[in-house]
Structure formats: C-alpha cells, structure tokens
Amino acid sequence: MNYISLYRKYRSQNFDDLVGQKHIIQTLKNAITGNRISHAYLFTGPRGTGKTSTARIFAKALNCKEGPTASPCLKCDQCKKIRDGNAVDVIEIDAASNRGIDEIRDLREKVRYAPIEGKYKVYIIDEVHMLTPEAFNALLKTLEEPPSHVIFILATTEPQKVPITIASRCQRLDFERIKLSEVKEQLLKIAKAEGFTIDEKALDAVARSGEGSMRDSISLLDQLVSFAGNSITFDDVVTLLGSADEDMLFDLSDALHNGADAKALDLLRKGIDEGRSAPQVAKDLINHFRNLMFAKVGAVDSLELTKEYQQRLLAQANGMDIESIKDILRALSRAELDMRWHPHARLVLEVALLEVMQSRGTTEVKAEAKKEAVNMVRPAPAAAIPAKAPEVHHVDADSRIVHIKSKWDEILAKVKKQSPYGFVSLHEGEPVEINGKGRLVIGFKKGYAFHKERLDEERNKAAVESAIKEVIGEDIGIEGAIMDGKIVKPQVSIDLVREVFEGG
Numbered sequence: 001m002n003y004i005s006l007y008r009k010y011r012s013q014n015f016d017d018l019v020g021q022k023h024i025i026q027t028l029k030n031a032i033t034g035n036r037i038s039h040a041y042l043f044t045g046p047r048g049t050g051k052t053s054t055a056r057i058f059a060k061a062l063n064c065k066e067g068p069t070a071s072p073c074l075k076c077d078q079c080k081k082i083r084d085g086n087a088v089d090v091i092e093i094d095a096a097s098n099r100g101i102d103e104i105r106d107l108r109e110k111v112r113y114a115p116i117e118g119k120y121k122v123y124i125i126d127e128v129h130m131l132t133p134e135a136f137n138a139l140l141k142t143l144e145e146p147p148s149h150v151i152f153i154l155a156t157t158e159p160q161k162v163p164i165t166i167a168s169r170c171q172r173l174d175f176e177r178i179k180l181s182e183v184k185e186q187l188l189k190i191a192k193a194e195g196f197t198i199d200e201k202a203l204d205a206v207a208r209s210g211e212g213s214m215r216d217s218i219s220l221l222d223q224l225v226s227f228a229g230n231s232i233t234f235d236d237v238v239t240l241l242g243s244a245d246e247d248m249l250f251d252l253s254d255a256l257h258n259g260a261d262a263k264a265l266d267l268l269r270k271g272i273d274e275g276r277s278a279p280q281v282a283k284d285l286i287n288h289f290r291n292l293m294f295a296k297v298g299a300v301d302s303l304e305l306t307k308e309y310q311q312r313l314l315a316q317a318n319g320m321d322i323e324s325i326k327d328i329l330r331a332l333s334r335a336e337l338d339m340r341w342h343p344h345a346r347l348v349l350e351v352a353l354l355e356v357m358q359s360r361g362t363t364e365v366k367a368e369a370k371k372e373a374v375n376m377v378r379p380a381p382a383a384a385i386p387a388k389a390p391e392v393h394h395v396d397a398d399s400r401i402v403h404i405k406s407k408w409d410e411i412l413a414k415v416k417k418q419s420p421y422g423f424v425s426l427h428e429g430e431p432v433e434i435n436g437k438g439r440l441v442i443g444f445k446k447g448y449a450f451h452k453e454r455l456d457e458e459r460n461k462a463a464v465e466s467a468i469k470e471v472i473g474e475d476i477g478i479e480g481a482i483m484d485g486k487i488v489k490p491q492v493s494i495d496l497v498r499e500v501f502e503g504g
C-alpha cells in the first residue's frame with residue numbers, strides 16, 4: 001500500500017474539523033445557510049493555514065448531494081470525488097507551477113458551460129498572485145460577468161501582489177497563523193490516532209517550528225515518525241531540526257551579553273559541529289532575545305511558553321538592560337538578512353557576534369582570558385625561549401614557531417582590531433609550522449576550508465602579516481592549509497608549547 005503523508009491523511013474534511021480560522025468558517029457557513037454566496041472569494045494568509053483545505057470544503061458544501069449545506073455529508077459521490085481531487089466541476093489551478101497561462105485560456109472557453117455533475121463549477125486558483133498579466137486580464141474578464149453557476153476561490157500568500165481590479169471583485173477572507181495551542185492539540189490528536197508518543201518538549205518544539213503553519217508542523221511530525229519511530233523525544237527534534245537547544249541558547253546569550261567572545265565563538269562552533277545550521281542558530285538567537293525583551297518589559301505571559309521556561313527567561317533578563325537587548329537584536333537581525341545572500345553564512349554570524357561583543361566593551365573578560373592564556377602558554381618569559389639563539393632572526397624554524405605560538409594571543413588581538421573577518425578565520429585555525437618557503441602555515445580542520453579561503457584573501461592576509469610583524473618584529477608571510485587530524489583547537493597548540501617549554 002502506498003504511504004499517505006500524515007498531512008494528507010489528516011487533512012480537514014469538514015468545516016468543523018478545520019483548525020483555527022473560526023471567523024472564516026462562520027462567514028462561509030452563514031453565506032451557505034443564508035443563501036448569500038459570493039461569486040468570488042480571495043483567501044489570503046501564510047502557507048499552511050488552511051486556505052486550500054477550506055476551499056475544498058466549501059466546494060463540497062456547494063456540490064454535496066444535500067447541498068448547498070454547511071455540513072457536507074462526506075459520503076456522497078461528489079463529496080468523495082472532491083476529497084480525492086477527481087470532481088470534474090471543481091477545477092484546481094496552481095498558478096505557481098506554470099503561471100496559469102494555458103489554464104486561464106481554457107477557463108475562459110469553458111466557464112460558460114454548465115457544471116456536469118454538481119450544482120456549481122468551482123475554480124480554486126492557488127497562489128493567484130503568480131499569474132501572468134495576460135492571465136490576470138483573462139481572469140478579470142470572467143470575473144466581470146461571472147455566470148451564475150461559477151464560484152471562484154482565489155488563494156494567495158501575497159495579497160499585495162494581486163491586482164486591485166481582481167481583489168476588488170472578491171470577498172476577501174484573511175487566514176491567520178494558527179495558534180500554538182491549536183497546533184499542539186491537532187498534533188496530539190494525530191499522534192494518538194497513529195499510536196505513537198511524543199514528549200511535551202518535543203511537541204512544543206514541533207508546533208513552534210511551524211510558526212503557525214499546520215502543514216509545516218505536521219510535515220515535521222511525519223519526518224520525525226520515520227526518523228525516530230513510535231516514540232518521539234525532544235532530542236529527536238533537535239537532531240532533525242538542527243535548532244539550538246535551550247541550554248545552548250541561554251549560554252550563548254550570556255556569553256554575548258557579557259562579551260565573552262572566545263566562549264561565544266566556541267559555543268557557536270559546538271552548536272554547528274553538532275549539526276545545526278548557522279541560519280537556524282541565528283533565527284533561534286533572535287527569537288530568544290525577543291523573548292528576553294518581552295520578559296524585560298513584563299510581558300512574558302504573552303509568550304506561549306511553559307512557566308518553567310518563563311522563570312528561566314526572567315532570571316536571565318534580570319541581568320541585562322533593555323538597551324543591550326535591543327542592540328543585540330538589531331545586530332542579529334541585520335546578520336540574519338546578510339546571511340541570506342552571503343555564501344558563508346556562518347562567517348557572517350560569527351562576525352556579527354564579535355561586533356556585538358566588541359561594541360559592548362569587554363575589558364574585564366578579556367583581561368581574564370589573557371591572564372589565563374599567558375599562564376598556560378608561557379610559564380617562562382619570552383626572552384628565555386631560544387637560549388641558544390638570542391636573536392629572533394636567527395633561531396631555527398622550531399624555535400620560531402614556538403615563539404609565534406607564545407605570542408599568538410597578542411597577534412590575534414591585533415588582527416581583531418584591524419579585520420574582524422580575518423580574526424574570526426584566524427581564530428578557527430592555529431599556527432602549525434614554518435614551512436620550507438619560510439612562511440607560517442596556519443592549519444585548519446577539515447570542513448573549515450571557507451576560513452582558510454577567507455584568510456587567503458589579500459586584505460585579511462595583510463592584516464595578519466602586519467600583526468605578526470608588530471608583535472614579533474619579523475616579516476613572515478602566511479598561508480593556510482587543511483590538516484585534518486592534526487588540528488584540535490585549542491588543546492593541541494597549548495600542549496605542544498607546554499611540551500617544548502617544560503619537557504624539552
């Protein structure tokens with residue numbers, strides 16, 4: 001037997017099982033019972049909010065053998081044919097697929113003919129805003145003098161793109177995003193009927209991810225069932241969705257607010273290593289800071305969140321001021337926009353995080369980090385490194401790389417001032433060796449090639465080389481290399497240095 005998607009299987013078949021959109025259901029039912037049916041309707045609203053389902057139910061209500069009726073029987077020939085998409089009098093046109101040219105031409109020719117099986121001919125034109133100007137013109141001609149047996153239902157996610165000449169001839173009904181509680185209720189109903197379990201946190205995440213689209217939430221549920229089987233947990237959702245989990249969001253937000261830049265970048269890297277996408281992390285962070293903003297102004301109740309989560313938000317918001325939250329939100333929103341066209345979305349996010357933290361002034365944290373780094377990297381003063389070769393220029397390559405590594409934090413700090421992009425890329429790599437050509441090789445893990453490429457760009461390269469010159473007084477060129485297995489930041493570099501100083 002062919003697999004039927006959960007969305008199709010549980011698609012609403014009658015007005016009373018539609019989820020949400022109470023005002024629209026009432027309007028349409030009243031039109032039918034009061035015999036005040038319009039010739040053309042314009043259904044607007046976000047995807048997955050029930051526009052097409054409602055259109056089909058309306059078609060059933062009109063053409064059911066008991067119709068027009070507000071409760072089609074679902075058993076008669078017409079009801080079944082409409083459900084299966086086989087009714088000759090209900091014509092569905094997807095304007096998105098070929099912009100409707102042939103269909104509308106066809107429609108103009110055939111619209112005059114009486115319905116064959118039912119009482120009405122119902123044209124459902126999905127994504128109507130995609131029609132070509134010619135198709136719109138043809139449609140307009142028909143709408144100007146609609147035959148009495150024809151009903152048009154035009155559906156669109158972008159009503160502003162529907163010509164006013166068309167829109168003004170329709171009764172417009174605006175579909176709203178479906179409430180979180182309603183989506184959850186429907187998902188639970190499906191889970192129960194299908195015989196699988198889903199934990200509360202997972203249910204919440206699935207409902208939330210659809211952002212008010214029932215279809216998107218059910219599709220995700222469908223994927224989860226094939227992925228996780230009959231018992232779905234929050235971990236399954238995180239794995240599949242790649243969304244940041246609660247702890248990561250709170251930690252990353254703290255790091256951002258406190259200007260703990262190394263920690264923030266490491267958290268981000270950890271999140272991405274675990275399989276999340278950079279745009280998803282950005283989206284989740286924006287949502288989190290928005291929640292913090294609501295918490296800060298005392299509107300946490302208006303967020304559809306568990307009490308426990310609200311408490312956690314309030315506690316975090318307590319330590320932040322509203323101006324900072326707004327600054328961070330603005331910066332993240334800008335980054336999210338930039339990420340849409342930038343080939344290296346992750347890099348854009350990293351630079352945005354860094355800039356947020358820089359602008360917030362972070363001297364205390366930085367001083368601490370530096371102290372720590374100095375303790376770990378340099379137990380002895382720099383002058384003691386090459387005892388056998390006091391002048392930097394004449395030390396052998398091994399000693400030089402040790403020297404560079406001991407100064408790496410200083411070099412990083414200088415690059416950061418000149419070139420945030422260069423810094424972020426440099427931060428992902430580490431100094432490995434001075435190669436045969438006398439260049440400093442910066443090693444990157446496999447999968448980090450875009451940082452290597454970014455570092456190879458002239459501007460960033462120059463920033464790094466000039467920082468090296470400033471700090472250690474030497475002209476050394478750099479080049480990036482992918483060295484998988486060798487680069488495990490940051491322990492390896494520190495251990496290597498320590499080994500040279502203490503053990504060697």
Ligand SMILES: [Zn+2]
Nearest residue numbers: 064073076079
């Ligand atoms: Zn029927």
